[in-house]
Amino acid sequence: MxxxxxxxxxxxxxxxxxxxxxxxxxxxxxxxxxxxxxxxxxxxxxxxxxxxxxxxxxxxMNQEPVGGIELGVEVADVQATAARLQARGGQIDASNQMSWGESVDGRDLDGHRVTIYRRG
Structure with a gap:
């Protein structure tokens, strides 16, 4: 296959x-x-x-709410990227320090979930 x-x-x-x-x-x-x-x-x-x-x-398509998908974007600087997301009208939901690294959960202009993360 x-x-x-x-x-x-x-x-x-x-x-x-x-x-x-x-x-x-x-x-x-x-x-x-x-x-x-x-x-x-x-x-x-x-x-x-x-x-x-x-x-x-x-x-x-109608203007129904979005859901069911989350984009994970790996970046070098989580906080700077999260600040740009928020400055452009996106929403920050939570910041997390994990055993594997750092992440910020947010939403884009249409409400699509976006996780910005860095391993390490």
Whole structure:
């Protein structure tokens, strides 16, 4: 059997342009060349996968609350990244010191759960 690889995560959002700018600024993800279709669809290179944002209205989705997914983003400086998330309108829920490292749980502009962490 061929091994599969998770290559993209698509988030349905109220405003794809706003979500793209949020994730680009907070995490430094770069635009994936030739993949975006502004203003309703953007794709960022997130390291080992891409992260895309699709406007709910463009695909006929209602504005129901989000849930059921959490993005884990490994960074060098958890507190600086969390500060950028909050400065761009994201929400911080909790900060944690774990036996394996440090993490901050938060939410993006659409309420998607985001865990920012550093091992070590």
């Amino acid at each position: 061929q091994t599969a690889r998770l290559a993209n995560i698509n988030l349905f959002v109220r405003d794809a342009d706003q979500a793209y700018q949020f994730y680009q600024h907070v995490f430094g993800f770069e635009l994936e060349p030739g993949m975006a279709h502004p203003p309703d669809f953007w794709v960022l290179n997130a390291g080992s996968a891409t992260l895309s944002f699709q406007a709910k209205a463009a695909v006929g």
